[in-house]
Amino acid sequence: MAADGSLAVSAASGTGRASSLERFARRRSTIAFLMTLPLLVVVIGLVGYPAAYGIYLSTLNRRMTGFMEGDWLPTGLGNFEILFDSDTFWMVVWQSCIFAISAVLLKALIGFWLAHMLHHIPTKGQRKWRGMLLVPWVIPPALSTLGWWWMFDPSYSSINWILNIFAVPAVPWLGEPWWARASVIIVNVWYGAPFFMIMYLAALKSVPEQLYEAAAIDGATSWQRLRYVTLPMMANIISITVLFSLIVTFANYDIVRVLTNGGPRDLTHVFASYAFQVGILSSNIPRGAAVSLFMFPILAVCAFFVLRGVTRRNKEQM
Amino acid sequence: MAEVSLRRIVKAYEGDVQAVKGINLEIADHEFVVLVGPSGCGKSTTLRMIAGLEEITAGDIAIGGTVVNDIPPRDRDIAMVFQNYALYPHMSVYDNMAFGLTLRKFPKAEIDKRVKEAARILDITPLLERKPKALSGGQRQRVAMGRAIVRDPKVFLFDEPLSNLDAKLRVQMRTEIKKVHQTVNTTTIYVTHDQVEAMTLADRVVVMNHGIIEQVGPPQELYHNPATKFVAGFIGSPAMNFIPARLEETSGALRLMLPDGATLNVPEARVARYRSHAGKPVLFGIRPEHLTDDKPTDKTNPAPLTLTPEVIEPMGMETLAHFRIDGAEVSARLDPATPAAVGQPLRLIAHMDQMHIIDPTNDKVL
Numbered sequence: 001m002a003a004d005g006s007l008a009v010s011a012a013s014g015t016g017r018a019s020s021l022e023r024f025a026r027r028r029s030t031i032a033f034l035m036t037l038p039l040l041v042v043v044i045g046l047v048g049y050p051a052a053y054g055i056y057l058s059t060l061n062r063r064m065t066g067f068m069e070g071d072w073l074p075t076g077l078g079n080f081e082i083l084f085d086s087d088t089f090w091m092v093v094w095q096s097c098i099f100a101i102s103a104v105l106l107k108a109l110i111g112f113w114l115a116h117m118l119h120h121i122p123t124k125g126q127r128k129w130r131g132m133l134l135v136p137w138v139i140p141p142a143l144s145t146l147g148w149w150w151m152f153d154p155s156y157s158s159i160n161w162i163l164n165i166f167a168v169p170a171v172p173w174l175g176e177p178w179w180a181r182a183s184v185i186i187v188n189v190w191y192g193a194p195f196f197m198i199m200y201l202a203a204l205k206s207v208p209e210q211l212y213e214a215a216a217i218d219g220a221t222s223w224q225r226l227r228y229v230t231l232p233m234m235a236n237i238i239s240i241t242v243l244f245s246l247i248v249t250f251a252n253y254d255i256v257r258v259l260t261n262g263g264p265r266d267l268t269h270v271f272a273s274y275a276f277q278v279g280i281l282s283s284n285i286p287r288g289a290a291v292s293l294f295m296f297p298i299l300a301v302c303a304f305f306v307l308r309g310v311t312r313r314n315k316e317q318m
Numbered sequence: 319m320a321e322v323s324l325r326r327i328v329k330a331y332e333g334d335v336q337a338v339k340g341i342n343l344e345i346a347d348h349e350f351v352v353l354v355g356p357s358g359c360g361k362s363t364t365l366r367m368i369a370g371l372e373e374i375t376a377g378d379i380a381i382g383g384t385v386v387n388d389i390p391p392r393d394r395d396i397a398m399v400f401q402n403y404a405l406y407p408h409m410s411v412y413d414n415m416a417f418g419l420t421l422r423k424f425p426k427a428e429i430d431k432r433v434k435e436a437a438r439i440l441d442i443t444p445l446l447e448r449k450p451k452a453l454s455g456g457q458r459q460r461v462a463m464g465r466a467i468v469r470d471p472k473v474f475l476f477d478e479p480l481s482n483l484d485a486k487l488r489v490q491m492r493t494e495i496k497k498v499h500q501t502v503n504t505t506t507i508y509v510t511h512d513q514v515e516a517m518t519l520a521d522r523v524v525v526m527n528h529g530i531i532e533q534v535g536p537p538q539e540l541y542h543n544p545a546t547k548f549v550a551g552f553i554g555s556p557a558m559n560f561i562p563a564r565l566e567e568t569s570g571a572l573r574l575m576l577p578d579g580a581t582l583n584v585p586e587a588r589v590a591r592y593r594s595h596a597g598k599p600v601l602f603g604i605r606p607e608h609l610t611d612d613k614p615t616d617k618t619n620p621a622p623l624t625l626t627p628e629v630i631e632p633m634g635m636e637t638l639a640h641f642r643i644d645g646a647e648v649s650a651r652l653d654p655a656t657p658a659a660v661g662q663p664l665r666l667i668a669h670m671d672q673m674h675i676i677d678p679t680n681d682k683v684l
């Protein structure tokens with residue numbers, strides 16, 4: 001009897017302990033934390049740590065034996081001071097902005113135009129065309145840029161060959177600064193426009209057909225329907241895609257590296273290729289880190305305004 | 319202000335689906351016409367062809383005397399209210415209503431006057447600054463109507479405007495639409511699958527089925543004199559009973575023989591009309607409200623009939639009783655005081671003045 005009783009008590013206390021542990025594990029906040037843990041690890045490991053390390057690196061001197069001294073900026077900001085005083089660096093800033101803004105605008109316009117065309121062909125043919133138009137985006141850009149490089153080649157340029165047929169003089173695609181800049185933009189647009197196209201196509205499909213019908217009855221021409229229905233309805237997708245593409249394009253590396261390698265005379269460098277040139281090729285890693293850190297404030301300002309607009313529109317509509 | 323005429327309108331979709339099979343319809347100025355019929359009968363297609371949203375395969379549509387076949391929607395001077403309202407989500411209520419006028423380059427002051435006036439009629443003045451997202455279904459419906467009213471078009475088109483509302487709001491908005499029509503008096507074409515909506519709103523009802531017009535007429539006429547079995551069964555709720563029967567002639571009088579052996583005398587006034595069908599099978603059509611309990615009545619020509627209820631549904635103001643005659647379902651509307659019970663034979667009266675006889679070979683009402 002006594003043995004039975006004590007056994008019963010210990011069994012009961014055992015389940016009591018197990019259930020409190022179980023309750024802890026079942027708490028929603030615990031589960032939520034455990035489920036986000038892998039993501040936290042990834043973000044900290046792949047974003048947080050490298051960013052912090054990059055900031056640390058940018059404060060070091062060339063041999064990385066101590067902080068970089070500055071003349072008028074505090075110790076540790078010497079690399080930035082040198083960049084501020086460097087004409088080449090300001091050229092790179094300017095160049096990166098020109099490159100990113102014109103490439104993103106062109107990609108957005110061409111992507112929108114393609115999406116509109118696709119949207120108006122019947123579903124059966126649409127899949128085929130969509131697949132073909134996506135090809136530039138799925139080829140690794142380093143490879144496709146090599147193809148473009150060959151087409152731009154001074155002696156064997158197939159583009160020049162075609163131009164010659166129409167009696168247009170040969171173009172020094174990569175030899176002359178403005179043409180080289182244009183070439184980089186052309187290749188980037190060719191590579192990036194399909195991404196805009198696919199995003200805009202999805203957005204176009206999500207605009208209810210009846211809004212167009214209502215607008216047509218209200219008296220809108222097709223141009224006015226685009227202006228007053230399509231564009232406002234797509235505003236969020238457009239701004240998010242532009243922001244996303246701006247970030248990626250700003251940090252673009254492979255196209256410049258393969259096509260011009262910054263030349264002629266460092267006139268086509270953008271942030272990433274210049275950071276590579278300074279940091280790796282000229283073995284000044286801290287200064288390279290300082291160059292690449294410079295993108296951050298510029299992009300942060302863009303992101304702030306774009307996302308604020310998105311949040312505002314989200315609150316008002318939908 | 320305008321009349322609308324449809325002349326031999328045909329609509330064929332790809333794959334030879336004929337949604338509308340050559341319909342003719344004349345709609346007078348200021349008239350409120352309702353197209354009603356079951357889902358898929360071609361009502362929306364007809365309305366959308368009038369709006370110019372759908373191409374016409376054959377025939378002519380004229381608005382205010384002008385053939386509009388090749389005129390785009392924006393130049394037809396029509397306004398349309400859609401089932402899901404189709405409000406522009408990024409515009410305020412005010413801008414939604416003003417949009418059509420802005421596009422037509424009306425002066426700001428005139429736009430403001432019209433929008434405020436429409437908002438007053440529809441009782442949505444406090445909502446003018448809101449976005450559609452912040453409105454209830456009924457309020458969105460009003461805005462959609464406001465958008466149509468401010469335009470002061472030749473014709474209003476409505477495509478099932480109340481179908482997305484709950485039952486109570488639907489009744490309320492129905493009255494509202496009727497009031498608005500009485501105020502602005504614009505020619506209106508209204509599509510619905512709900513015969514109650516059609517009966518209550520219309521000056522004339524157009525009953526459609528399978529892409530053709532079955533009958534056109536004022537609501538009372540469709541109710542009392544349906545032309546076909548379809549119209550007889552579609553108009554009225556609960557629906558008319560159809561009982562297979564035989565017409566027998568004995569010494570100049572006609573009698574209806576029901577399959578359960580009951581015989582009903584055909585009123586003398588109708589004998590001449592049906593005589594040619596004597597001896598043939600027919601369908602006996604009688605509405606539940608004309609099949610009532612046996613009580614002294616001022617109606618002439620009552621015919622007694624005894625049936626056994628299978629289901630009894632007390633509704634409060636009346637009781638519905640359901641019977642079966644040789645497989646055909648039959649219902650009757652009883653006085654709630656009648657002691658009816660399932661399985662207990664019940665003596666009923668068929669009001670033969672209100673009955674219809676249908677030729678089963680072509681489904682025409684004789």
Ligand SMILES: Nc1ncnc2c1ncn2[C@@H]1O[C@H](COP(=O)(O)OP(=O)(O)O)[C@@H](O)[C@H]1O
Pocket residue numbers: 331332335336337355356357358359360361362363364
């Ligand atoms: N775009 C279309 N393509 C092919 N068939 C259609 C199309 N629109 C409607 N239909 C067909 O036409 C018929 C009538 O449709 P509709 O006018 O919408 O009917 P309802 O009376 O319910 O409004 C239906 O059978 C429908 O399937």
Ligand SMILES: [Mg+2]
Pocket residue numbers: 361362363478
């Ligand atoms: Mg419909």
